[in-house]
Amino acid sequence: MTARALFPVDTLSLEQRRLLEALTGSVTPEQARWISGYFAGLEAGIARLADGGALPSGPLPSTRTLTILHGGETGNCAALALSVAAAASAQGVSAEAFDMAGYKPRRLKEEQDLLVIVSTHGEGDPPQPALDFFEYVEGAKAPKLPELRYSVLALGDSSYEHYCEAGKRLDRRLEALGATRLAPRADCDVDFDETAAQWSAEALALIAAQAGAGREVPAPADPAFPAATAHDKRNPFEARILENIPIVGRDSTKETRHIELDIADSGLVYEPGDALGVIARNDPALVAALIEASGLSGDSPLSVKGESTTLAQALESHFEIALTPPRFLDHWAGLTGAAPLLRLSGDDDGKAERLAWLRGHHIIDIVRRFPLPGLDAETFVAGLRPLQPRLYSLSSSLSAMPDEAHITLAPVRYQLHGEARHGVASAHLADRGQAGGTLPVYVQPNEQFRLPEDDKAMIMIGAGTGIAPYRAFLQEREARGSTGRSWLFFGERNFRSDFLYQTEWQAWLKDGLLGRMDVAFSRDRGGRAYVQDRMIERSADLFAWLEEGATLYLCGDAARMAPDVHETLISIVASEGGLERQGAEGYVRELQRSRRYQRDVY
Amino acid sequence: MAETDTLVDRSKDLSQPLDRLSADERLKLASNYLRGTIATGLLDRITGAVPADDTRLMKIHGMYQQDDRDLRDERRRQKLEPAYRFMIRVRLPGGVCTPGQWLKLDALARAHGGGTLRLTTRQTFQFHWVLKEDVRAAIQGLHEVLLDTIAACGDVSRNVMCAADPEDSALHAELFAAAQEVSARYLPQTRAYHEIWYGEEKVAGSVDEEPFYGATYLPRKFKIGFVAPPSNDIDVYTQDLGFIAIGGPDGLEGFNVAIGGGMGRTDNEPATYPRLAEVIGYIPKDRLVATTGAVMSVQRDYGNRLERNRARFKYTIDDKGLDWIKAEIEARLGAPFEPARPFRFDSNGDRFGWRETGSGRSSCTLFVESGRLSNRPGRAVLDGMRAIAQVHRGSIRVTPNQNLVVAGVEPGDRPAIEALLAEHGLAADGLSGIRRNSIACVALPTCGLAMAEAERYLPDILGRIEALLAAHDLIDEDITFRISGCPNGCSRPYVAEIALTGRAPGKYNLYLGGGFHGERLARMVRENVGESEILALLEELLGRFARERRPAERLGDFAERSQFLSGADPHPGSQP
Ligand code: SRM
Ligand SMILES: Cc1cc2nc3c(=O)[nH]c(=O)nc-3n(C[C@H](O)[C@H](O)[C@H](O)COP(=O)(O)OP(=O)(O)OC[C@H]3O[C@@H](n4cnc5c(N)ncnc54)[C@H](O)[C@@H]3O)c2cc1C
Numbered sequence A: 001m002t003a004r005a006l007f008p009v010d011t012l013s014l015e016q017r018r019l020l021e022a023l024t025g026s027v028t029p030e031q032a033r034w035i036s037g038y039f040a041g042l043e044a045g046i047a048r049l050a051d052g053g054a055l056p057s058g059p060l061p062s063t064r065t066l067t068i069l070h071g072g073e074t075g076n077c078a079a080l081a082l083s084v085a086a087a088a089s090a091q092g093v094s095a096e097a098f099d100m101a102g103y104k105p106r107r108l109k110e111e112q113d114l115l116v117i118v119s120t121h122g123e124g125d126p127p128q129p130a131l132d133f134f135e136y137v138e139g140a141k142a143p144k145l146p147e148l149r150y151s152v153l154a155l156g157d158s159s160y161e162h163y164c165e166a167g168k169r170l171d172r173r174l175e176a177l178g179a180t181r182l183a184p185r186a187d188c189d190v191d192f193d194e195t196a197a198q199w200s201a202e203a204l205a206l207i208a209a210q211a212g213a214g215r216e217v218p219a220p221a222d223p224a225f226p227a228a229t230a231h232d233k234r235n236p237f238e239a240r241i242l243e244n245i246p247i248v249g250r251d252s253t254k255e256t257r258h259i260e261l262d263i264a265d266s267g268l269v270y271e272p273g274d275a276l277g278v279i280a281r282n283d284p285a286l287v288a289a290l291i292e293a294s295g296l297s298g299d300s301p302l303s304v305k306g307e308s309t310t311l312a313q314a315l316e317s318h319f320e321i322a323l324t325p326p327r328f329l330d331h332w333a334g335l336t337g338a339a340p341l342l343r344l345s346g347d348d349d350g351k352a353e354r355l356a357w358l359r360g361h362h363i364i365d366i367v368r369r370f371p372l373p374g375l376d377a378e379t380f381v382a383g384l385r386p387l388q389p390r391l392y393s394l395s396s397s398l399s400a401m402p403d404e405a406h407i408t409l410a411p412v413r414y415q416l417h418g419e420a421r422h423g424v425a426s427a428h429l430a431d432r433g434q435a436g437g438t439l440p441v442y443v444q445p446n447e448q449f450r451l452p453e454d455d456k457a458m459i460m461i462g463a464g465t466g467i468a469p470y471r472a473f474l475q476e477r478e479a480r481g482s483t484g485r486s487w488l489f490f491g492e493r494n495f496r497s498d499f500l501y502q503t504e505w506q507a508w509l510k511d512g513l514l515g516r517m518d519v520a521f522s523r524d525r526g527g528r529a530y531v532q533d534r535m536i537e538r539s540a541d542l543f544a545w546l547e548e549g550a551t552l553y554l555c556g557d558a559a560r561m562a563p564d565v566h567e568t569l570i571s572i573v574a575s576e577g578g579l580e581r582q583g584a585e586g587y588v589r590e591l592q593r594s595r596r597y598q599r600d601v602y
Numbered sequence B: 001m002a003e004t005d006t007l008v009d010r011s012k013d014l015s016q017p018l019d020r021l022s023a024d025e026r027l028k029l030a031s032n033y034l035r036g037t038i039a040t041g042l043l044d045r046i047t048g049a050v051p052a053d054d055t056r057l058m059k060i061h062g063m064y065q066q067d068d069r070d071l072r073d074e075r076r077r078q079k080l081e082p083a084y085r086f087m088i089r090v091r092l093p094g095g096v097c098t099p100g101q102w103l104k105l106d107a108l109a110r111a112h113g114g115g116t117l118r119l120t121t122r123q124t125f126q127f128h129w130v131l132k133e134d135v136r137a138a139i140q141g142l143h144e145v146l147l148d149t150i151a152a153c154g155d156v157s158r159n160v161m162c163a164a165d166p167e168d169s170a171l172h173a174e175l176f177a178a179a180q181e182v183s184a185r186y187l188p189q190t191r192a193y194h195e196i197w198y199g200e201e202k203v204a205g206s207v208d209e210e211p212f213y214g215a216t217y218l219p220r221k222f223k224i225g226f227v228a229p230p231s232n233d234i235d236v237y238t239q240d241l242g243f244i245a246i247g248g249p250d251g252l253e254g255f256n257v258a259i260g261g262g263m264g265r266t267d268n269e270p271a272t273y274p275r276l277a278e279v280i281g282y283i284p285k286d287r288l289v290a291t292t293g294a295v296m297s298v299q300r301d302y303g304n305r306l307e308r309n310r311a312r313f314k315y316t317i318d319d320k321g322l323d324w325i326k327a328e329i330e331a332r333l334g335a336p337f338e339p340a341r342p343f344r345f346d347s348n349g350d351r352f353g354w355r356e357t358g359s360g361r362s363s364c365t366l367f368v369e370s371g372r373l374s375n376r377p378g379r380a381v382l383d384g385m386r387a388i389a390q391v392h393r394g395s396i397r398v399t400p401n402q403n404l405v406v407a408g409v410e411p412g413d414r415p416a417i418e419a420l421l422a423e424h425g426l427a428a429d430g431l432s433g434i435r436r437n438s439i440a441c442v443a444l445p446t447c448g449l450a451m452a453e454a455e456r457y458l459p460d461i462l463g464r465i466e467a468l469l470a471a472h473d474l475i476d477e478d479i480t481f482r483i484s485g486c487p488n489g490c491s492r493p494y495v496a497e498i499a500l501t502g503r504a505p506g507k508y509n510l511y512l513g514g515g516f517h518g519e520r521l522a523r524m525v526r527e528n529v530g531e532s533e534i535l536a537l538l539e540e541l542l543g544r545f546a547r548e549r550r551p552a553e554r555l556g557d558f559a560e561r562s563q564f565l566s567g568a569d570p571h572p573g574s575q576p
């Protein structure tokens, strides 16, 4: 039975539904009957829930689970895992065996009894397929495991210098994470059968002994109802940077990065579709260059919003100092009286020409070309705008990654006047945002970009970093066990280097959470293609999905991709739906009205 | 056969019910004669790979899915799939190609193969680094010059080897013809290759048949080679089926037949081992094709189809007994083997440089370091060979030692070719005796089974060994050295005087004492050791060799004779 079967969707918050589903998933029929009885005693029950009374814990049949994890390259561990599982069930202990390769390490938190069978490869290294698992367990993000009881069987070859090293490492690490060692680790040489058999017998005996003894239903952790977070633009949270790596392959023409932030205990809560606000600082090198060009001194005192500071500090953290706002043009024209500036500034005709010119002349270019002797700091900054936060679509889901916020960054770099220039946040994150450091962030909710109901279909279209929120969408749907179909269109430059999160999409395609995926690469030899080309190839199905109620999402580049995709959508509706242009536009407009066509473009 | 059947254990061969056979056997049977889902897999845009089952089927089409192992870990972190590429192996019986074919191979290597060609120890070419979307183009390009890759890999008769014979004797012409005939005779007949790679229509109503192989082909790869004494360049004792040419006053008369050779072994699996082929008798040349069929059919019918690691012919022989196998072959031939004729081998290496080959023609054998043709600064081997192919009118041969013979050079062309060799630094002069006799398998970064470096490591390790040799004044001594990145032994290490097989990065098993002309297996003297330990032991061996060797005694023979190898047990399966 699912929670939705019990409650109309909207009477419960997402969180509540999730908890209830988790609970219903975990209880035995008797427990379920008991709980329904509990709720039946309405007055008493609800009242007690209200003042926080948890479910009374009484003796109930064992709910302890046994998981067997194996990691290897040449099949020995896998084979052993199977026989241990068999041995377990022979003793009435039900066990599940997983390959570390496919196992979601975040599940460790839920595990109760764990038997690990792992071999060593390379020069004392973990087996290739288990590298992700090791990285997680040995990494900073590994959870404490006080509930866990475990034992490790290490396979190896004593003719190697680092004998059974991988097994030893896991054994140490699990202990360090607070888990209890059930039976001591056993190290096996290439003739491992006997040692393995003894180890398995010992471990299973201990586990079987426990089974059957009274256990309590794990009481649900207190629901994290989306508490209004204390953090915002003005009061960002200093999030620790857990990871910040390029995720495009060698010889990519891109530099796209994946960034993971730790938001534990921040009170920050977000939903898939939301963006993360990042308070970036200007590149100190640019600050210095600008100060030099302006002929001022970096430590000239200055008061910004009542706070006294220095020019250098103010330029680094309070003002936009790259792009020239028209305001600065007027300001500087007034101060210098320079004819070319005066001609461009002022009244609004020639606006287009002005913007074009400004795009090619950033503040430092103007200051260099029209210097102003005897300038003072106050006057200089008077023409500047306050530094704005930058937004990044969250590419993770809290229900899959509690305490984390992931973003996907495509750094902005360009040449201007023979100089390498870069975006403020881009450079801050790409060049100065090493893991271990911190980043001031807040959540920017986006109610306009939300998952459909769990059983509804969705079509996601994105190019480049526009794919970021869809990663959050699928993580969320996976965590919720949503049944709705999903179809993803993705575009980038080169298949081999720029297929962002490729292995994750592949895994979701494999297990069916992602039903279809169409990709378009614009710079591959033999045929450049864009997402809209793939949409056209799939016109019939695409329209059919829409007719059947699918929600369509569009995310990414606002300048070129979004308009093209929008146009394509209209023409597909026209051709497939046999409509005039106007009718097709109406159809699409109606989709937007009914929130079945949602856009997040930038 | 009927009466022999009753005497022999058939619990692991083709006669067993399907569900008992190994996964590979069931896959072949279900593949509709090697089609599987290859055609659709090529269209999948989400991955540069093909479905796992298809990768197995594609072997018999002559191609291997691989990935750039140098990038594996990096790409895993980047959440990108491995850098999948395809290795494409050409079928080239006897290793002979025309200059025209060479130019095409060269062009395809530059267009699709990352600008490099690999010469193999079975005398053919491999392309590496071919992208999924380029495989068809490469195969069709080969088709234009009448080359294909059918049966270059997989559970069938592999590229048939033939003595490179730079002397160009009349005998070689006959041997080469024989190799080609045997190769053609035992090719798979399925149309799958033509449909998938050439895009040919499935002939309506046509049913594929494999009159010889049947739908499950052979239990494992099967290797045939022809050799012309006194050179044992093809290492006839490592072939599943070897034909040793016996000549008379008027050319080729017949063959001594050797069966049951093979190198592959797996660490910590005593049931697997290298084994030398044994000569079981002589046949007149007109029985060649029949004999080949009889031998292969015995392996087809009795080979182990339950345990793939025991499926090679060498194990079938050891399981059933050589006498039984020989009797079974004779029964199928309807005639006994004649007693083997005498013959003599003196080396399994190549002889480099120019030699006259009669009627004014000449040939030149070129040294190609670990068989890699590419354009490295200073050594533009690929460019050099292209230039030669543009003027040359004879043939170009790949030797079993991964070298090249520019054969049948017309007197008029020789000056031009000599000039080109000099210009591109292709002349093999000034090489140490050990380098001249060295082979390295491909290994990293392309080989999926490699545990350590081989091709990329050969130049360094040889440099260090040469230093030891020089110190003992042995620099010109011919010594066979072979290195493989794993115990499978693609460089035929177990018949080398000094050999290394990879165990893990930087770690090797060290073998010593193989016969200089491939007649004796080497023995493992150190397991899983690093370079310093290897060099230390070689220093000791070479020192004693320099002091204690008998006149003209080979290093391998010395190692055997001296107590040097005491302790190291001979391989199971090695000859008494
Ligand atoms: C290219 C070549 C080595 C070279 O540098 O020249 C080669 C390369 C590979 N061999 Fe080999 N073998 C090559 C000659 C050999 C030989 C030597 C010979 O045949 O004279 C042997 C030892 C003789 C024998 O077969 O026993 C050999 C024994 C193996 C084995 C072990 C077979 C066994 O019975 O255990 C494997 C692994 C397997 O088949 O499972 C193997 C598998 C492989 C594969 C395809 C790896 C794989 O299965 O994934 C290698 C591809 C590496 C790459 O990146 O190119 N290769 N392989 C040779 C190609 C020959 C050809 O043109 O057909
Ligand atoms: C809702 C939302 C979601 C977003 N999601 C993401 C995301 O998931 N991933 C992502 O990477 N970004 C995302 N962005 C964009 C991101 O917020 C920033 O705009 C982007 O990273 C650039 O910021 P920056 O500070 O690095 O560059 P800035 O300092 O803002 O500089 C960018 C400016 O540089 C100028 N410029 C660029 N090229 C040139 C040139 N050749 N010549 C002259 N001037 C030039 C342009 O004026 C451009 O506007 C999102 C934006 C929004 C609004």
Ligand SMILES: Cc1cc2nc3c(=O)[nH]c(=O)nc-3n(C[C@H](O)[C@H](O)[C@H](O)COP(=O)(O)O)c2cc1C
Pocket (backbone or CB within 6 Å): A071, A072, A073, A074, A075, A076, A077, A078, A119, A120, A121, A122, A123, A124, A125, A127, A155, A156, A157, A158, A160, A161, A162, A163, A164, A165, A190, B451, B503, B504, B505
């Ligand atoms: C390339 C390679 C490297 C190895 N390195 C080590 C090592 O450093 N230490 C060790 O104890 N065992 C090492 N081994 C041995 C394996 O751990 C052992 O064979 C084990 O049984 C493999 O189990 P699996 O098939 O489940 O991976 C290595 C094996 C291989 C093939």
Ligand code: SF4
Pocket (backbone or CB within 6 Å): B441, B442, B443, B444, B447, B448, B449, B450, B451, B454, B484, B485, B486, B487, B488, B489, B490, B491
């Ligand atoms: S010997 Fe091993 S490493 Fe070398 S090519 Fe053969 S399979 Fe690969």
